[in-house]
Amino acid sequence: ATPAEEKDLVIIGGGVAGYVAAIKAGQEGLKVACIEKRGSLGGTCLNVGCIPSKSLLENSRIYHQIQHDVKNRGIDVGDVKLNLTQMMKAKDTSVSGLTKGIEFLFKKNNVEYIKGAGRFEDQNTVAVDLTDGGNSVVRGKNILIATGSEATPFPGLEIDEKKVVTSNGAIALTEVPKKMIVIGGGIIGLEMGSVWSRLGSEVTVVEFLGAIGGPGMDAEIAKSIQKTLAKQGMKFMLNTKVTNGDASGEGVKIDVEAAKGGKAQTLDADVVLCAIGRRPYTQGLGLDKIGLETDSKGRIVIDSEYRTKIPHIRVIGDCTFGPMLAHKAEEEAVAAVEYLTKSYGHVNYNAIPAVMYTHPEVAWVGQNEQELKEEGVKYKVGSFPFTANSRAKTNLDTEGMVKFLADAETDRILGVHIIGPNAGEMIAEGTLALEYGASTEDVGRTSHAHPTLSEAFKEAAMSTYAKAIHY
Numbered sequence: 104a105t106p107a108e109e110k111d112l113v114i115i116g117g118g119v120a121g122y123v124a125a126i127k128a129g130q131e132g133l134k135v136a137c138i139e140k141r142g143s144l145g146g147t148c149l150n151v152g153c154i155p156s157k158s159l160l161e162n163s164r165i166y167h168q169i170q171h172d173v174k175n176r177g178i179d180v181g182d183v184k185l186n187l188t189q190m191m192k193a194k195d196t197s198v199s200g201l202t203k204g205i206e207f208l209f210k211k212n213n214v215e216y217i218k219g220a221g222r223f224e225d226q227n228t229v230a231v232d233l234t235d236g237g238n239s240v241v242r243g244k245n246i247l248i249a250t251g252s253e254a255t256p257f258p259g260l261e262i263d264e265k266k267v268v269t270s271n272g273a274i275a276l277t278e279v280p281k282k283m284i285v286i287g288g289g290i291i292g293l294e295m296g297s298v299w300s301r302l303g304s305e306v307t308v309v310e311f312l313g314a315i316g317g318p319g320m321d322a323e324i325a326k327s328i329q330k331t332l333a334k335q336g337m338k339f340m341l342n343t344k345v346t347n348g349d350a351s352g353e354g355v356k357i358d359v360e361a362a363k364g365g366k367a368q369t370l371d372a373d374v375v376l377c378a379i380g381r382r383p384y385t386q387g388l389g390l391d392k393i394g395l396e397t398d399s400k401g402r403i404v405i406d407s408e409y410r411t412k413i414p415h416i417r418v419i420g421d422c423t424f425g426p427m428l429a430h431k432a433e434e435e436a437v438a439a440v441e442y443l444t445k446s447y448g449h450v451n452y453n454a455i456p457a458v459m460y461t462h463p464e465v466a467w468v469g470q471n472e473q474e475l476k477e478e479g480v481k482y483k484v485g486s487f488p489f490t491a492n493s494r495a496k497t498n499l500d501t502e503g504m505v506k507f508l509a510d511a512e513t514d515r516i517l518g519v520h521i522i523g524p525n526a527g528e529m530i531a532e533g534t535l536a537l538e539y540g541a542s543t544e545d546v547g548r549t550s551h552a553h554p555t556l557s558e559a560f561k562e563a564a565m566s567t568y569a570k571a572i573h574y
């Protein structure tokens with residue numbers, strides 16, 4: 104083999120974490136290579152996660168709305184038919200446009216894109232099994248691991264991505280299942296459950312805990328979105344565990360019982376979506392070869408500057424600590440490269456927003472009420488319902504509210520929780536407020552355009568230190 108050129112930075116994984124780090128490194132003038140084995144850039148998020156799921160969420164929402172909510176708006180339509188093939192094509196077009204866009208950005212920023220699977224030979228050398236056959240070797244002064252995550256399998260239920268699916272299969276079904284069971288009422292379960300419910304499936308969500316929404320969601324908001332999704336037709340079995348599954352027949356049979364033990368029953372479905380969380384993916388990477396450890400959850404252990412115990416090897420994104428979110432991975436990517444080139448970086452883990460793209464959307468940033476109670480923090484609450492917001496009223500879309508949690512003494516914002524139309528865009532203002540250490544009064548005394556949904560944000564803030572005007 105020819106001696107490999109040494110790069111300043113070799114990145115393993117071209118997902119959001121890896122590709123953003125590659126572009127940033129290119130911008131900083133580093134010689135950088137990014138190894139990706141999937142055949143396209145963008146990782147889980149662009150290929151099988153954030154992007155395809157949001158395409159299906161938007162188009163299924165429009166389909167559902169045309170069926171159920173246009174007559175009252177003065178729009179009479181004829182027969183509405185679903186063309187699932189076209190809906191999937193629209194999704195694929197969004198995905199391929201974006202993944203190809205990253206290839207272009209790589210070229211623009213002088214990033215070498217190596218197509219293949221990387222594995223450690225030694226602390227500075229990565230061997231690559233090239234996608235087009237053969238292999239090669241790339242050496243790096245620094246190496247960044249950004250290999251992401253995969254769906255956690257449900258023990259005893261074999262995934263075939265047709266009848267028993269993870270989100271990978273749930274974004275690519277070729278027909279609408281009559282009955283769908285979702286194991287896990289977290290973000291994936293509720294987003295993908297919403298898609299298929301809107302397209303006509305009878306969806307039942309089985310959740311082990313007493314609340315839906317997964318970790319982080321405020322309990323009051325979780326109850327509220329559950330009620331709304333139930334009104335839209337989704338069924339929920341909380342405090343329920345799946346004990347067994349059988350996909351050997353025509354459909355799938357799922358045995359469930361009360362989480363604390365109790366009467367068992369068997370549910371039938373055409374498709375079962377397994378959405379019980381994701382786990383770091385480091386398979387085949389050869390971590391053991393260089394003596395790197397993972398914790399009990401499979402996360403590669405790092406310090407506060409993303410360094411492993413081998414200081415020139417760093418780790419970011421889903422394969423290490425923190426929430427498994429694309430924008431978190433992106434922040435870490437920029438910070439990790441800055442640590443390398445400038446010796447400082449910055450990610451505020453207390454101000455990473457989370458959004459669930461159901462309708463209405465749920466979004467939050469900072470702490471929720473359960474957490475504040477647990478920590479014994481004295482806090483005050485303010486809220487404002489969209490039923491009292493003029494724009495929500497004109498949009499005939501008034502479900503939900505904005506809720507502020509602020510320090511009882513100083514009024515500093517500790518958390519913002521929104522359920523409502525466009526909550527995912529609105530939370531950006533909450534995140535900025537939190538990042539700048541704002542008080543609810545800072546927000547309440549800031550002019551917000553009329554008529555906009557964001558006035559509900561302002562009035563919720565006003566209601567925390569004084570009173571809202573319109574409620």
Ligand code: FAD
Binds near residue numbers: 120249270421422427
């Ligand atoms: P990944 O995106 O998983 O990328 C890792 C990449 O590394 C992969 O492409 C993989 O092929 C490659 N790789 C692994 N090992 C090797 C190797 N040895 N050699 C070469 N390449 C390798 N987050 C949000 O913030 N918003 C959302 O709306 C959202 N929606 C989601 C919807 C779904 C259905 C799913 C599953 C996830 C969603 N997420 C969302 C989470 C988001 O996708 C992840 O947090 C994000 O992709 C993490 O980025 P990453 O780069 O760390 O990992």
Ligand code: NAD
Binds near residue numbers: 288292294458
């Ligand atoms: P999750 O952790 O959000 O939710 C998993 C749910 O499954 C939890 O409520 C858990 O209590 C439940 N569960 C676990 N084991 C169970 C069992 N045996 N029976 C019944 N219920 C069980 O995980 P997810 O929904 O799979 O999502 C994975 C990751 O992807 C998350 O970290 C999420 O942040 C990310 N993601 C984000 C978005 C977004 O930002 N909009 C969208 C999709 C995925």
